[in-house]
Amino acid sequence: MTPQEVLSLCKERQIRVVDFRFIDFPGLWQHFSIPVEGLEEDTFEEGLGFDGSSMRGWRGIAESDMLVIPDPTTAFVDPFSEQATLILICNIVDPITKEPYNRDPRNIAMKAEEYLKTSGLGDAAYFGPEPEFFIFDDIRYDQNEHSGYYFIDSIEGQWNTGRDEGPNLGYKPRYKEGYFPVPPTDKYQDLRNRMVSNLQACGIEVECQHHEVATAGQAEIDIKFDTLLRTADKVQIFKYVVKNTAYQAGKTVTFMPKPVFTDNGSGMHVHMSFWKNNQNLFAGDEYAGMSETAKFAIGGILQHAPALVALTNPTTNSFKRLVPGYEAPTRLAYSSQNRSAAVRIPMYSASPKSRRIEFRCPDPSANPYLAFSALMMAAADGIRNKIDPGQPLDKNLYDLPPEELASVPSTPATLEVALDSLENDHEFLLAGDVFSRDAIFNWVGYKRENEVDALRLRPHPHEFALYYDI
Numbered sequence: 001m002t003p004q005e006v007l008s009l010c011k012e013r014q015i016r017v018v019d020f021r022f023i024d025f026p027g028l029w030q031h032f033s034i035p036v037e038g039l040e041e042d043t044f045e046e047g048l049g050f051d052g053s054s055m056r057g058w059r060g061i062a063e064s065d066m067l068v069i070p071d072p073t074t075a076f077v078d079p080f081s082e083q084a085t086l087i088l089i090c091n092i093v094d095p096i097t098k099e100p101y102n103r104d105p106r107n108i109a110m111k112a113e114e115y116l117k118t119s120g121l122g123d124a125a126y127f128g129p130e131p132e133f134f135i136f137d138d139i140r141y142d143q144n145e146h147s148g149y150y151f152i153d154s155i156e157g158q159w160n161t162g163r164d165e166g167p168n169l170g171y172k173p174r175y176k177e178g179y180f181p182v183p184p185t186d187k188y189q190d191l192r193n194r195m196v197s198n199l200q201a202c203g204i205e206v207e208c209q210h211h212e213v214a215t216a217g218q219a220e221i222d223i224k225f226d227t228l229l230r231t232a233d234k235v236q237i238f239k240y241v242v243k244n245t246a247y248q249a250g251k252t253v254t255f256m257p258k259p260v261f262t263d264n265g266s267g268m269h270v271h272m273s274f275w276k277n278n279q280n281l282f283a284g285d286e287y288a289g290m291s292e293t294a295k296f297a298i299g300g301i302l303q304h305a306p307a308l309v310a311l312t313n314p315t316t317n318s319f320k321r322l323v324p325g326y327e328a329p330t331r332l333a334y335s336s337q338n339r340s341a342a343v344r345i346p347m348y349s350a351s352p353k354s355r356r357i358e359f360r361c362p363d364p365s366a367n368p369y370l371a372f373s374a375l376m377m378a379a380a381d382g383i384r385n386k387i388d389p390g391q392p393l394d395k396n397l398y399d400l401p402p403e404e405l406a407s408v409p410s411t412p413a414t415l416e417v418a419l420d421s422l423e424n425d426h427e428f429l430l431a432g433d434v435f436s437r438d439a440i441f442n443w444v445g446y447k448r449e450n451e452v453d454a455l456r457l458r459p460h461p462h463e464f465a466l467y468y469d470i
Contacts, residue, residue, distance in 0.1 A: 001072050001073050001075055002072055003041045003043075003044040003072045004041060005072070006039075006044075006072045006075050006086070006088070007039065007040075007041065009075060009086065010036050010039065010086055013077055013084060013086070014084055015036045015077070015084045015085065015086045016035070016036055016083045016084050016085070017033050017034070017035065017036060017081065017083050017084070017085040017086070018033065018034050018035075018036050018038070018039045018085070018086050018088065019031050019032075019033045019078065019081075019085050019086065019087045019088070020032055020033070020034075020048065020068050020070055020088055020090050021087055021088065021089050021090060021236070022068055022089070022090045022091075022092060022104075022106070023104075023105050023106060023236060023367065023369065024055045024056050024057065024058070025055070025056055025057030025058060025103055025105065025367070025442070025443065025446065026056055026057060026314070026367060026446070027105070027314075027365070027366065027367030027368070027370075028056075029236050029239075029240060030055065032050065033085070034048070036086070043070065044069070044070055044072055045069075046067075047067035047068050047069040047070070047090075047093065048067065048068050049065060049066070049067055049095060050066055050067075050068060051064050051065070051066075052064050052065065052066035052092075052101075056446070056450075057103065057442055057443070057446045058101075058103055065095050066092055066093070066094065066095060066101065067092070067093045067094070067095045067098075068090035068091070068092060069090055069091045069092075069093055070088035070089070070090045071088065071089055071090065071091060072088070074087075074088055074089035074233055075087070075088055076202045076203050076237070077201075077202075079198045079201045079202065079241070080198075080244045080248070089106070089233055089236070090106075091104060091106050091107055091110070092104035092106070092107065102436040102438055102439055103438070103439050103442060105232075105367050105369035105370050106229070106232070106233075106369050108369055108370060108373050108434060108435060108439065109228055109229045109232050109369040109370075109372065109373050110229055111373075111432065111433065111434045112125075112228060112372075112373035112376050112377060112432075112434045113125070113227065113228050113229055114432070115377075115380070115431065115432030115434050116274070116376065116380065118432065119380065119384070119431075119432065121274065121276075121380050121383055121384065122274035122275055122276045122281055123275055123276045123277065124227050124228075124274075124275050125227065125228050125272060125273070125274050125275075125372075125376045125379075126225045126226065126227060126228075126231075126272065126273050126274075126275060126356075127225060127226065127227075127228055127231040127232075127270060127271065127272050127372050128222075128223075128224070128225035128231070128270070128271035128272075128356070129223070129231065129235055129268050129269070129270050129271075129362075129368070130220060130222050130267070130268060130269045130270075130271075131220070131221070131235065131238060131239070131255065131266075131268045131364040132212050132218060132219065132220045132266035132267055132268065132364065133218070133219055133220075133242060133253050133254060133255050133266055133364065134154075134214070134216060134217055134218050134219070134253065134254050134256075134259055134260070134266065135154070135188055135191065135217035135218075135219055135246055135251050135252075135253055136152055136153065136154050136216065136217060136251065136252050136253075136254065136259075137153050137154050137155055137250075137251060137252075138151070138152070138153040138154075138252075139151070139152055139153075139252055139254070143458065148458065148459065148460075148461055149461055152216070152259060152260065154215075154216035154217050155172075155187060155217075156172050156173055156178075156187055156188075156215060156216050156217045157172060157215055157216040158172050158173065158174055158175050158215040158216070160172060169184070171184045171185040171187075172185070172215065173185055173186075173211070173214075173215045173216075174215065175214070175215050175262060175263045176213055176214070176215075176263060176264060177213075177215075178211050178212055178213050178214050178215055178218055179210075179211065179212060179213040180210045180211040180212070181211070186211045187217070188211065188217055188219060191245070191246065191249055191251065192209045192210075192219055192221060193209070194245050194249070195209070195221060195241060195242050195245045195246075196209055196221060198241045198244075198245050199221070199223070199237070199238065199241050199242075202237050202241060204223055204224075204234050204237060204238065204241075205223065205224040206221060206222070206223055206224070207222040207223065207224055208221075208222050209221040209222070212264070212266075213263075213264045213327065214260060214263040214264045214265075215260070215263055216260055216263070217251075218263075218264065218266065221238070221242070223238060225271065228372050228373065228376060229369075231368070231372060232368040232369040232372055235364075235368040236368065239255060239364075255363075255364035255365060256315075256317055256365065257313070257315065257317050257318045257320070257321040257363040257364070257365055258317050258318075258320035258321040259317075263326075264321075264326045264327055264328075265320065265321030265326060265328060265363070266321070266363060266364055267321065267327075267328060267360065267361075267362065267363050267364075268362045268363050268364040268366065269358050269359070269360045269362070270312075270358065270359045270362050270371070270372070270375060271346070271356045271357070271358045272297075272356060272357055272358075272359065272375060272376070272379065273294075273355065273356040273357070274293070274297070274379070274383075280352055280353055280355055280356075281293045281294070282294035282297070282355045282356055282357065283352035283353070283355035284355075287336070287345075287392055288336035288345040288347065288392075289345075289347075289350065289352070289355055290345060290355060290357075291355075293383055294355070294357060295388070295389060296382045296383045296385075296386050296387055296388070296389075297357065297379035297380075297382050297383050298334050298343050298357055298379075298382065298389040299382040299386075299387030299388050299389035299390075300378045300379050300380065300381045300382020300383065300385070300387050300428070301342075301343055301357075301359060301375065301378045301379055301382065302332045302333070302334065302342065302343060302389050302409075303378075303381075303382065303387050304378040304381065304425060304428055305332050305342060305361065305378075305409075305411065306332075306409075306411065306412050306417075306418065306421035306425070307418070307421040307422040307424070307425040307426060308361075308374055308375065308378055309322075309361055309362075309411055309412060309418045309421075310412075310415070310418035310419050310421060310422035310443075310444070310447070311366065311367075311370050311371050311374040311422070311443070312359070312361055312362035312363070312366050312371045312374065312375065313361060313362060313363050313365070313366065313411075313415075313418065314365060314366055314367070314371075314415070314447065315363075315365045315415065315451065316414070316415045316451055316452060316455050317365070318363050318365055318415065319412070319413060319414050319415055319418075321363060322361065322411050327339060327340075328360075328361075329341055329342040329360045329361055329411070330342075330410050330411050331393075331405070331408045331409070331410055331411075332408065332409040332410065332411065333392070333393040333408050334357075334389055334392050334393070335392045335393050335394050335395075336392065336394065337394075338393070338394055338395070338396070339360065340396050341360070341392075341393060342359065342360055342361055342411070343357055343358065343359055343360070343389075344357070344358045344360055345357060345358070346358055357379075359375060361411060362375075370443075373434060373435070374429060374435075377428055377429050377431065377434060377435070378428060380428075380431070381428035381431070393408065414452075415447065415451065415452055416448070416452045419444050419447055419448060419452070422440065422443075422444060423441075423444055426440050
C-alpha cells in the first residue's frame with residue numbers, strides 16, 4: 001500500500017483517528033494518535049516527533065527528540081476502537097540526521113533482511129511463530145517493602161475443582177492434560193474463535209487454534225509464516241488482538257512464559273527457512289529431508305544458543321519455563337520430530353517447500369524483531385562458517401542416563417547467565433551492522449539493572465516458607 005492508497009482507505013472507511021505504533025526496546029507496543037485530517041502524504045516522509053527519553057532503554061533526556069516514520073504497507077483498521085481508527089506501524093529515525101535509530105528493533109529487523117540478501121545466503125528468511133498464552137479470570141499482584149505476592153484465578157484452574165461456585169460444574173483440565181479435550185472442558189473455544197476473526201479482520205492469516213497443555217486456559221493460535229519483518233509486525237498485532245478480545249470478554253491474557261507453578265509454561269516455537277530464487281534452501285537429501293545448508297544453519301543456532309536465549313527468552317521468568325519435564329527444551333541438540341530437542345525438524349509434510357527448522361526455546365515475552373533477527377543471524381553464521389551440528393539425537397533427552405546427558409550442552413539456567421553468554425558471544429550479530437555494539441550492550445545493561453538485579457534484591461515469598469523458622 002502506498003501513502004496515497006492509505007489516504008484513500010481513510011476516506012473509504014470513514015477513518016476519524018490515525019494511530020501510530022512503534023515498539024520499545026524490551027518489546028511493548030507504544031502509540032499516539034492524531035485526527036485523520038492531520039495525516040498527509042508528507043507524513044510518510046517527514047514523520048512526526050515524540051519524546052524518545054520516555055521509552056525504556058532508549059535515549060537520555062538531553063537528546064530526547066525522535067521521529068516516527070509510518071510504514072504505509074502496514075496499515076490496518078483497528079477492530080476495537082470506538083471511533084474508526086487506522087493503525088500504522090512506524091520506524092524510528094534521528095530528527096537531525098534522518099538516520100534510522102540503531103536501537104529501534106524494527107530497524108534491526110530491516111537490516112537483518114537486507115544483510116541476508118547482500119550476503120548472498122538467500123533472498124528471504126521465512127518465520128512461522130507459535131505464540132502460546134494463558135487466559136485468566138483474575139490476576140492480582142503486588143510488591144513493596146514489607147509484602148509481595150501474586151494471585152491467579154481461572155474458571156478452568158484444576159485448583160478450583162473443590163471451590164463453591166454456586167454451582168461448580170466441574171470440567172476443569174488436569175495439570176498437563178489440557179491438550180486438547182473438547183468443550184465443556186475446553187471453555188474457550190468461542191473466545192479463541194473471536195480472536196481468530198479479529199486477527200483475520202486485521203489481515204493476519206490464521207492456520208489453527210486450540211487449547212494448550214496446561215490447565216487454566218492455556219491456548220495457542222498459529223499464524224501463517226511470512227518474511228522476518230512482516231512476521232515480527234504480525235506478532236505485535238497478534239498480541240494486541242488477543243489481549244483486547246479477551247479484555248472485551250471480561251478475561252485477561254498473559255504472554256508471561258511461566259505464570260502457573262507445576263504446569264507447562266508458554267513457549268513461542270519459531271519455524272524458519274531460507275529461500276533463494278524461489279527455492280527452499282533448507283530442503284535436500286540429507287537427514288530428515290534437509291540440505292547441507294540447513295545442517296550448517298542448525299550448527300550456527302546450537303553454537304550460539306546460549307547467547308541467543310538472552311534475546312529469545314529475555315525475562316527472568318523465561319528460565320522458570322526452561323526446565324526439564326515441562327515440554328520446554330533445555331538440551332542443545334537437534335532431531336526430527338523429537339520435541340525434547342532445542343532444534344526440531346518437523347515431519348508433517350514431505351514437500352520440499354515445507355522443509356524448515358524449528359527452534360523450540362523461544363517464548364512470547366521476546367521482542368520479535370530482535371529474536372527473529374538474532375535467530376537468522378545465528379543460522380547465517382552457521383552457513384557461512386560451515387558449523388557442523390554433530391549427529392542428531394533421536395531420543396527423549398529428558399530420559400537420557402546421566403553419563404550420556406553430560407555430553408549434551410544445555411541452555412543457560414538463568415537470564416543472568418544468558419546475558420553473560422551474549423556479552424561473550426555477539427560477533428555473529430554484528431555482521432552487516434545488523435546489531436550494533438551499542439544496542440547489544442544497552443540490552444545487556446538494561447536487563448541486568450531493571451530485571452536481574454531487581455529480582456535478586458527482593459525476598460521471594462517461598463523463601464519465608466523455607467527459612468522463616470531458621
